[in-house]
Amino acid sequence: MKRYKQGNFNLVYFMKEKPTVSVIIPTYNEKENIPILIKKLETVLSKYTYEILIVDDNSPDLTWETAEKLAEKNPRIRVMRRISERGLSSAVVSGMSAASGDYFAVMDADLQHDEAILPSMIEEMRKGGCDICVGSRTVSGGGYGEWSKIRLFMSKAATLLTRIMLPVPVNDPMSGYFIITRKLFHQSAEKINPRGFKILMEFIGRNPGIKVKETGFTFRTRQYGETKLSGSVIRNFLISLYDIRFGKFISYQFLLYALVGSTGVFVNLGGFFLGEMMGLPVIHTGMLGNLDPLYFSVLFGIEISILSNYILNNFITFYEYRHKGKSMISGFFFFQLISIVGLLVQTGVFLLFQNNGFFTDLIADEALRKIFNNLLGIIAATATNYFLNVNITWKQR
Numbered sequence: 001m002k003r004y005k006q007g008n009f010n011l012v013y014f015m016k017e018k019p020t021v022s023v024i025i026p027t028y029n030e031k032e033n034i035p036i037l038i039k040k041l042e043t044v045l046s047k048y049t050y051e052i053l054i055v056d057d058n059s060p061d062l063t064w065e066t067a068e069k070l071a072e073k074n075p076r077i078r079v080m081r082r083i084s085e086r087g088l089s090s091a092v093v094s095g096m097s098a099a100s101g102d103y104f105a106v107m108d109a110d111l112q113h114d115e116a117i118l119p120s121m122i123e124e125m126r127k128g129g130c131d132i133c134v135g136s137r138t139v140s141g142g143g144y145g146e147w148s149k150i151r152l153f154m155s156k157a158a159t160l161l162t163r164i165m166l167p168v169p170v171n172d173p174m175s176g177y178f179i180i181t182r183k184l185f186h187q188s189a190e191k192i193n194p195r196g197f198k199i200l201m202e203f204i205g206r207n208p209g210i211k212v213k214e215t216g217f218t219f220r221t222r223q224y225g226e227t228k229l230s231g232s233v234i235r236n237f238l239i240s241l242y243d244i245r246f247g248k249f250i251s252y253q254f255l256l257y258a259l260v261g262s263t264g265v266f267v268n269l270g271g272f273f274l275g276e277m278m279g280l281p282v283i284h285t286g287m288l289g290n291l292d293p294l295y296f297s298v299l300f301g302i303e304i305s306i307l308s309n310y311i312l313n314n315f316i317t318f319y320e321y322r323h324k325g326k327s328m329i330s331g332f333f334f335f336q337l338i339s340i341v342g343l344l345v346q347t348g349v350f351l352l353f354q355n356n357g358f359f360t361d362l363i364a365d366e367a368l369r370k371i372f373n374n375l376l377g378i379i380a381a382t383a384t385n386y387f388l389n390v391n392i393t394w395k396q397r
């Protein structure tokens with residue numbers, strides 16, 4: 001047996017044995033917890049060939065350094081220090097893509113997941129007959145431990161919603177503690193979207209025919225460090241849920257974009273009234289033919305709604321991309337230009353259909369036909385604007 005190098009990557013050469021289970025532990029600022037957890041895992045997993053992958057997102061408290069020290073002592077431990085990526089779910093996926101066991105277990109580093117049930121979960125997997133085994137708080141033997149009323153309520157509400165929406169019945173789909181077969185991971189790797197915290201829900205939701213088993217455990221209270229749960233976790237959860245169920249029909253991004261757009265209608269009207277109250281002038285340009293006189297209040301309403309649409313889209317529709325690439329100001333410049341293109345498309349389509357007498361056989365009534373043609377203009381403009389904004393204003397690198 002040849003030992004290549006101390007520490008991380010000697011595992012495969014040194015053990016000469018494929019691990020049964022790879023335990024993947026995402027960490028962010030868990031330097032006090034990780035040594036305690038590793039010690040517990042070493043005891044609990046002693047009868048298995050295992051590997052432990054600690055996936056740290058370059059924690060400011062240097063968790064990865066603490067983890068590397070542990071890896072020097074135990075060659076079954078590997079550390080991934082991710083520099084330019086952040087996020088619990090994406091850390092789990094990174095860990096899994098580098099893991100070599102037959103089963104991939106995921107657990108939190110903060111000791112809230114009871115390691116004592118890990119062997120029975122592994123046995124459940126080895127018996128065959130299931131693709132995922134969930135460490136569950138809502139089956140017999142399980143519990144939430146000391147949770148605040150508000151968080152308990154949120155978790156229960158989310159669980160109920162998920163149970164209704166997901167194709168496979170699972171009691172605790174919100175759990176972050178589970179084992180999945182290597183095979184299922186590689187089958188679904190391209191389908192899943194690792195945003196936010198709820199990676200288990202992705203695996204279950206994107207794989208309708210799978211078998212899931214659950215083992216109860218009581219969620220412990222965190223002793224060191226703090227939770228990274230934030231408002232964006234809720235947002236990402238709702239988006240994932242929608243995406244899993246309806247994403248094939250209409251992308252969540254377009255849905256949010258259209259919702260923001262419809263709020264713009266009201267902002268637009270509000271701006272118009274505000275303009276009227278401010279007494280913005282009506283100008284006769286004498287050049288614009290049919291458009292003359294020019295209502296400044298109308299322009300004011302339009303501009304205000306462009307601004308509010310831009311802000312809302314930044315914080316709602318394109319939340320993930322807002323800090324990548326352009327600054328807020330240059331983003332607005334493109335958004336503004338694209339809005340003008342949209343205006344031209346809408347009027348263009350309307351005039352084209354109207355002036356050439358399109359749909360006269362279909363809709364005899366003149367007034368109704370105008371509305372219909374304008375509606376087609378609006379649809380064309382929305383589609384053009386969306387396409388341009390996705391590819392220019394909020395381009396994903």
Ligand code: GDD
Pocket residue numbers: 025026027028029030055056057086087088091107108109110112155174175176177197198226227228229
């Ligand atoms: N690499 C990495 N990157 N790890 C992260 C990140 C990140 O951005 N954010 C959190 N983690 C790690 C933490 O260090 C911890 O080990 C684990 O992920 C869970 O994070 P917590 O911040 O402790 O989450 P929680 O306790 O509020 O939520 C847990 O319980 C929920 C049950 O309702 C998680 O297991 C959730 O997935 C679970 O849904």
Ligand code: MN
Pocket residue numbers: 108110112222227
């Ligand atoms: Mn936690």
